[in-house]
Amino acid sequence: MWPFLISFLGATLISPVIIALYRQQNWLDDPSTNRHAKKTHQTAVPRGGGVVIFLSVLFAATLFLNFDYYLLAIFLGASLLTIVGFIDDILDISPYIRLFTGLLATFIVVGAGIGIAYVSNPLGEGVIHLSQPQLSFEIFGETRHIWILSSLFAIFFITWNMNIINWSKGVDGQLPGFVAVSSVFIAILASRFADAPTQFNVVNLALIVAGAYSGLFIWNFYPQKIMPGYGAGSLAGFFLSILAILSGAKVATTLMVLAIPTADGVFTILRRLAAGKSPFWGDRGHLHHKLMDYYGWGKRRIALFYIASSAALGLLSLYLNTAGKIIAILTTTGIVFAFLIYTKLKALRHGKS
Numbered sequence: 001m002w003p004f005l006i007s008f009l010g011a012t013l014i015s016p017v018i019i020a021l022y023r024q025q026n027w028l029d030d031p032s033t034n035r036h037a038k039k040t041h042q043t044a045v046p047r048g049g050g051v052v053i054f055l056s057v058l059f060a061a062t063l064f065l066n067f068d069y070y071l072l073a074i075f076l077g078a079s080l081l082t083i084v085g086f087i088d089d090i091l092d093i094s095p096y097i098r099l100f101t102g103l104l105a106t107f108i109v110v111g112a113g114i115g116i117a118y119v120s121n122p123l124g125e126g127v128i129h130l131s132q133p134q135l136s137f138e139i140f141g142e143t144r145h146i147w148i149l150s151s152l153f154a155i156f157f158i159t160w161n162m163n164i165i166n167w168s169k170g171v172d173g174q175l176p177g178f179v180a181v182s183s184v185f186i187a188i189l190a191s192r193f194a195d196a197p198t199q200f201n202v203v204n205l206a207l208i209v210a211g212a213y214s215g216l217f218i219w220n221f222y223p224q225k226i227m228p229g230y231g232a233g234s235l236a237g238f239f240l241s242i243l244a245i246l247s248g249a250k251v252a253t254t255l256m257v258l259a260i261p262t263a264d265g266v267f268t269i270l271r272r273l274a275a276g277k278s279p280f281w282g283d284r285g286h287l288h289h290k291l292m293d294y295y296g297w298g299k300r301r302i303a304l305f306y307i308a309s310s311a312a313l314g315l316l317s318l319y320l321n322t323a324g325k326i327i328a329i330l331t332t333t334g335i336v337f338a339f340l341i342y343t344k345l346k347a348l349r350h351g352k353s
Helices: 002-024 051-065 069-091 096-111 148-167 174-190 202-220 229-246 251-257 261-272 287-293 299-317 322-349
Strands: 118-120 127-129 136-141 141-149
Touching: 002 141, 002 202, 002 287, 051 069, 051 202, 051 229, 069 096, 096 229, 096 299, 118 251, 118 261, 141 148, 141 229, 148 229, 148 261, 174 202, 174 229, 174 251, 174 299, 202 229, 202 299, 251 261, 251 299, 251 322, 261 299, 261 322, 287 299, 287 322, 299 322
Parallel strands: none
Antiparallel strands: 118 127, 136 141
């Protein structure tokens, strides 16, 4: 547990430094001057969570992991996301710029060879290989191969999670709480898989990520002193997706642990498209907004709900096969969809938007 504890301690100690720096420079998210319907905080709070996560993960990684080609690519991509997150903390850049740079970070790790080579067969025994078709070419006198399906699936999986998880950070403690829990379960699953393609310990990296978000959680839980920002939100999806891939393509398990944020994200995209709006621009229609606005849930209760549901689904994932996990994901999605539709109809009956 030392990787977890050192990363946790790092994030716990780095957070107040970043808070002080952001306040000194007046890099604050002030709802009185920067108004947006999606905001749930009432006082000026620094973002900066991405800087905390990156520094604490990097510090612990230098102590416990053997750096290889894969890990260097991971931190190169993470560096890009952190820089973009830092700029967004100050300037509120366009979501399309964030999407493009997120894709670039994904291309870096997939280009390094981190791809989804196979997925478990949900209809029976064995796996479905994604190694064909391949694109072969010569470079620097060597023959290189690109597994097209494997790479495309990995790009979609990582980019999807970076955006969907980032949307579930609307209230104090919400995102770092369920991300820490999800990382722990990926660590448990990774410990069962002994054929990781890297020289570093995937379990230790998962524990490092869990520790970093646990440390941020202390400062982000109600009443929050720092917000995750785009940096910590995108890094969460980035790290979790890569850990899932490296721990044996645990795609279904990861989607199951993240079932509620994922279902909320899918519904949000469909809802915005149906209304003729861009799916990338924020609004006040997420699950956490509905729980707060229509059912009177407090921020602590919402954060604990996300943490508890991720933990419950994570425990369940340890005992289900792939088909069972898919059923659990679809059931959770159906419940979230039904709840959001019911809430919308209820709001319309009362003349609310």
